[in-house]
Amino acid sequence: xxxxxxxxxxxxxxxxxxxxxxxxxxxxxxxxxxxxxxxxxxxxxxxxxxxxxxxxxxxxxxxxxxxxxxxxxxxxxxxxxxxxxxxxxxxxxxxxxxxxxxxxxxxxxxxxxxxxxxxxxxxxxxxxxxxxxxxxxxxxxxxxxxxxxxxxxxxxxxxxxxxxxxxxxxxxxxxxxxxxxxxxxxxxxxxxxxxxxxxxxxxxxxxxxxxxxxxxxxxxxxxxxxxxxxxxxxxxxxxxxxxxxxxxxxxxxxxxxxxxxxxxxxxxxxxxxxxxxxxxxxxxxxxxxxxxxxxxxxxxxxxxxxxxxxxxxxxxxxxxxxxxxxxxxxxxxxxxxxxxxxxxxxxxxxxxxxxxxxxxxxxxxxxxxxxxxxxxxxxxxxxxxxxxxxxxxxxxxxxxxxxxxxxxxxxxxxxxxxxxxxxxxxxxxxxxxxxxxxxxxxxxxxxxxxxxxxxxxxxxxxxxxxxxxxxxxxxxxxxxxxxxxxxxxxxxxxxxxxxxxxxxxxxxxxxxxxxxxxxxxxxxxxxxxxxxxxxxxxxxxxxxxxxxxxxxxxxxxxxxxxxxxxxxxxxxxxxxxxxxxxxxxxxxxxxxxxxxxxxxxxxxxxxxxxxxxxxxxxxxxxxxxxxxxxxxxxxxxxxxxxxxxxxxxxxxxxxxxxxxxxxxxxxxxxx
Amino acid sequence: xxxxxxxxxxxxxxxxxxxxxxxxxxxxxxxxxxxxxxxxxxxxxxxxxxxxxxxxxxxxxxxxxxxxxxxxxxxxxxxxxxxxxxxxxxxxxxxxxxxxxxxxxxxxxxxxxxxxxxxxxxxxxxxxxxxxxxxxxxx
Numbered sequence: 080x081x082x083x084x085x086x087x088x089x090x091x092x093x094x095x096x097x098x099x100x101x102x103x104x105x106x107x108x109x110x111x112x113x114x115x116x117x118x119x120x121x122x123x124x125x126x127x128x129x130x131x132x133x134x135x136x137x138x139x140x141x142x143x144x145x146x147x148x149x150x151x152x153x154x155x156x157x158x159x160x161x162x163x164x165x166x167x168x169x170x171x172x173x174x175x176x177x178x179x180x181x182x183x184x185x186x187x188x189x190x191x192x193x194x195x196x197x198x199x200x201x202x203x204x205x206x207x208x209x210x211x212x213x214x215x216x217x218x219x220x221x222x223x224x225x226x227x228x229x230x231x232x233x234x235x236x237x238x239x240x241x242x243x244x245x246x247x248x249x250x251x252x253x254x255x256x257x258x259x260x261x262x263x264x265x266x267x268x269x270x271x272x273x274x275x276x277x278x279x280x281x282x283x284x285x286x287x288x289x290x291x292x293x294x295x296x297x298x299x300x301x302x303x304x305x306x307x308x309x310x311x312x313x314x315x316x317x318x319x320x321x322x323x324x325x326x327x328x329x330x331x332x333x334x335x336x337x338x339x340x341x342x343x344x345x346x347x348x349x350x351x352x353x354x355x356x357x358x359x360x361x362x363x364x365x366x367x368x369x370x371x372x373x374x375x376x377x378x379x380x381x382x383x384x385x386x387x388x389x390x391x392x393x394x395x396x397x398x399x400x401x402x403x404x405x406x407x408x409x410x411x412x413x414x415x416x417x418x419x420x421x422x423x424x425x426x427x428x429x430x431x432x433x434x435x436x437x438x439x440x441x442x443x444x445x446x447x448x449x450x451x452x453x454x455x456x457x458x459x460x461x462x463x464x465x466x467x468x469x470x471x472x473x474x475x476x477x478x479x480x481x482x483x484x485x486x487x488x489x490x491x492x493x494x495x496x497x498x499x500x501x502x503x504x505x506x507x508x509x510x511x512x513x514x515x516x517x518x519x520x521x522x523x524x525x526x527x528x529x530x531x532x533x534x535x536x537x538x539x540x541x542x543x544x545x546x547x548x549x550x551x552x553x554x555x556x557x558x559x560x561x562x563x564x565x566x567x568x569x570x571x572x573x574x575x576x577x578x579x580x581x582x583x584x585x586x587x588x589x590x591x592x593x594x595x596x597x598x599x600x601x602x603x604x605x606x607x608x609x610x611x612x613x614x615x616x617x618x619x620x621x622x623x624x625x626x627x628x629x630x631x632x633x634x635x636x637x638x639x640x641x642x643x644x645x646x647x648x649x650x651x652x653x654x655x656x657x658x659x660x661x662x663x664x665x666x667x668x669x670x671x672x673x674x675x676x677x678x679x680x681x682x683x684x685x686x687x688x689x690x691x692x693x694x695x696x697x698x699x700x701x702x703x704x705x706x707x708x709x710x711x712x713x714x715x716x717x718x719x720x721x722x723x724x725x726x727x728x729x730x731x732x733x734x735x736x737x738x739x740x741x742x743x744x745x746x747x748x749x750x
Numbered sequence: 751x752x753x754x755x756x757x758x759x760x761x762x763x764x765x766x767x768x769x770x771x772x773x774x775x776x777x778x779x780x781x782x783x784x785x786x787x788x789x790x791x792x793x794x795x796x797x798x799x800x801x802x803x804x805x806x807x808x809x810x811x812x813x814x815x816x817x818x819x820x821x822x823x824x825x826x827x828x829x830x831x832x833x834x835x836x837x838x839x840x841x842x843x844x845x846x847x848x849x850x851x852x853x854x855x856x857x858x859x860x861x862x863x864x865x866x867x868x869x870x871x872x873x874x875x876x877x878x879x880x881x882x883x884x885x886x887x888x889x
Contacts, residue, residue, distance in 0.1 A: 314840045424759070433766070436763060437766070440767065456782070458784050458802075460778055460782050460783075462867075463781060601815075681814075681841050692814060
């Protein structure tokens with residue numbers, strides 16, 4: 080079976096290159112027959128990759144320990160769910176998963192375009208083919224990246240790392256990879272449109288949904304990772320500004336900017352270079368993420384082993400991507416001039432621009448701190464530095480996101496804007512009451528940030544109401560309008576949810592970072608011994624032991640929890656001792672509406688311990704981060720939801736009329 | 751592009767970029783920790799500076815009280831220098847005597863202590879350095 084896997088990878092490499100070759104020539108000479116042949120080669124690439132992936136998957140399912148990779152990431156005791164997860168638990172398998180996802184995306188685009196056979200799409204699939212060839216080559220030529228390596232005779236299976244035995248950790252890597260691959264599509268189309276010198280918006284129309292899907296899965300992946308870190312890693316937080324986290328945040332930031340640049344490109348034909356640049360930057364940063372974690376050049380707790388061939392291939396790939404993007408953009412610069420002009424600073428497009436600028440700068444700063452500072456300055460940047468950049472920037476960006484939809488395209492009428500600001504200001508005032516009652520006045524900057532969240536909340540509602548009023552038409556029925564506002568444009572409806580989600584996320588991040596309280600207490604292992612923090616009292620009751628996964632022994636300490644004397648529940652922090660990989664403490668969390676009580680032992684304990692070093696942490700508003708993340712993903716799903724062609728056209732007409740009306744009003748105001 | 755708006759756009763861009771770059775450079779200069787060996791600290795050049803130091807935890811040096819964990823690490827390059835570390839955060843699961851750790855924090859030469867705000871253990875495990883069981887995001 081090992082041979083079948085390796086041969087399939089070779090075949091995949093061949094088909095990916097052949098496809099790219101045909102498509103490249105087909106695009107260059109505008110020959111539909113060559114494009115069609117290119118797509119057939121892409122089918123071959125897809126099929127061979129599926130075979131390779133199936134070989135590895137069956138090895139995990141059957142527990143075939145002849146595969147060195149299976150030995151390292153699985154054992155016979157695991158359930159089917161975690162056996163499948165072993166597929167992407169290490170470097171080799173994650174490359175194969177990445178290749179499989181690239182193959183799926185390429186084949187879907189090829190199938191959709193088999194009738195049309197347009198040059199632009201052919202060029203984009205060519206780019207995807209080249210990217211796939213790089214990944215296939217990595218696995219074929221670098222033994223350290225090849226999942227089909229024979230295990231040494233008598234090798235003992237390592238089992239899955241116990242920290243990864245969690246549903247979030249099973250889903251986190253594939254979500255990230257789907258995100259990365261989805262975001263490769265805008266890049267592929269950008270390269271294609273640059274090669275063809277097409278400055279129109281076709282490439283944006285083709286790439287936009289892929290970009291949104293990629294962004295959705297990247298958001299989901301980051302959210303799952305944070306949640307896993309919170310509940311499993313037990314370090315008293317959910318984001319450590321570790322290189323591996325940072326390098327997934329960076330493409331998320333540029334992708335967020337990219338989606339806005341797409342809207343601007345399509346709606347107004349402005350800042351086209353930004354859309355191209357962000358598409359390229361996002362792809363570059365997804366590869367940089369792999370480069371950072373896989374080459375071992377940046378010391379991260381997650382880093383894989385150092386490996387020189389891998390470093391050479393990935394570094395070259397990064398350099399070529401950057402050089403190609405810059406070169407092509409410079410060559411075609413003039414073709415992508417804005418075909419409209421920015422009329423006023425007080426306009427929606429201007430705020431879009433500033434938001435994108437800030438997101439991009441934030442991304443560059445995080446990448447700089449994560450990669451450039453350690454490599455060139457022999458220094459390292461810690462969480463406090465990132466926090467002091469992220470907190471003000473996050474709040475300012477949220478303020479811009481809040482105001483942006485309240486402004487009109489082109490030029491905003493001052494009186495109209497003041498009317499639209501009333502509701503957000505009212506919600507800001509109301510939120511102040513809530514924040515004060517929660518005691519958040521203790522930090523001024525945090526308080527200001529939370530006030531902005533209150534403002535942004537009202538702004539989202541105003542955004543919906545405004546759309547409703549516009550959609551209500553002559554009947555002036557608000558309900559009808561509201562219905563239409565939600566069914567009109569999928570993108571806009573999605574944006575309501577995403578923006579509302581962002582408000583909750585920023586509020587939750589501020590609350591749980593700025594107002595986090597923690598304390599470590601050494602508690603005697605004696606019934607009645609207590610630990611306390613901010614009105615919470617934990618009273619030790621008993622300890623018991625049980626056996627868990629992978630032959631581990633779990634010691635559980637039971638505590639009663641009371642708030643201001645009234646019992647509110649129990650908490651049972653525990654330690655798992657694994658026979659092969661040592662002890663792991665696990666945190667437990669008591670969730671309440673406005674804060675989480677997070678409890679974990681500072682050191683592993685068992686029934687022979689005399690004391691437990693108990694860390695108690697209070698995370699205000701942290702739940703809002705999870706709720707906000709769900710809303711954000713739901714919003715992206717809404718905007719992706721397919722709809723019938725006829726309905727699409729119907730919806731476009733009133734929208735177009737509204738846009739014309741808007742513009743006419745703006746022009747009237749100018750006159 | 752409308753000329754007045756274009757000028758404003760360029761000015762706004764310039765101001766934002768300049769403020770941002772200055773801010774980031776300032777923060778990195780002030781807070782960025784130097785990668786150093788334990789033996790480098792004795793030169794006195796790093797008093798009051800943020801440092802990132804790797805070392806091996808000395809047997810019998812670990813002491814815990816309400817203010818956190820105190821321990822001593824020795825140089826990894828074969829020199830005999832040691833430095834004391836105080837850390838108040840969550841301990842990684844595999845922290846123990848004899849383990850190699852990386853600490854990041856402020857060094858004070860007067861009492862020879864690094865007050866660490868980050869601590870990571872390097873795990874010599876058979877997980878080949880992939881997300882090792884010790885992979886705590888030491889914060």
